[in-house]
Amino acid sequence: MANYMLEANDVIRQFKQYDSVITAVDRCSLKVEDGEFVAIIGASGSGKSTLLHVLAGLDRPQGGSVYIRGQNITAMSPDELGVFRGNYLGIVFQKHNLIPQLTALENILIPTVMCDKKDHTFQEHLKKLILALKIGNRLSHLPSELSGGQQQRVAIARALINRPQVLFADEPTGNLDRKNADEVLELLLELKKMIGQTLIMVTHDMSIADKADKIYMMDNGKLFLYKDKQGYYKTSYELEMKAALESERAKPLE
Ligand SMILES: Nc1ncnc2c1ncn2[C@@H]1O[C@H](COP(=O)(O)OP(=O)(O)O)[C@@H](O)[C@H]1O
């Protein structure tokens, strides 16, 4: 377990709807190394957000396990999980989810307050984030006084203020126009270089996914490796064929 930053095994998340059950995440497994950038693509409704929420400890699975830094987050109590998330995990949503009554700066500092961080431990980092995200002249504004791109940049600063080891992002530019989306994604990747954190991003944008070390595809609750350093695996069928060929080769000769 300790070799991977994140390791998920056979994760299942189902929702009851009247008398039927939707299996949004159907025995999904993945391993992510420290510092890796993993993209998750797939059609709307295929289960990407549900999986990301389970991986980030925002939601609990009915089956399977999620280990982060070698610790089983699915076995943690709500309090333990809260502390763990505050210290090691960050998340950026499609909608910025900023608190409307707080200024940009107050929003950014929420995780430091929750984790009781002393000012001097994050001031330098805060300055770097503000500079990189170009939000220095917007800090005293309320979210409603910011453009969509600025709101999302504030949300990114908030997600990164505690220097998380894993940043989760769920279509972080889905609500932005092309120009703002490109700018925000460039910044996210620049910050990834600066902080060196692991990045797991749900995106429908193939030009972004192509920059990832690995691409997974979600299809009807199932997760498939779609691209890695070896290249593309276009379909689950192709993956099954590959597995079958490998198992053929592995058979001893008689
Ligand atoms: N809280 C919920 N209650 C019931 N069904 C849900 C809930 N969240 C997600 N679903 C269902 O799970 C499936 C996957 O949804 P989601 O993870 O949001 O997909 P994606 O992010 O890929 O668009 C969908 O069929 C969706 O309707």
Ligand SMILES: [Mg+2]
């Ligand atoms: Mg989604």
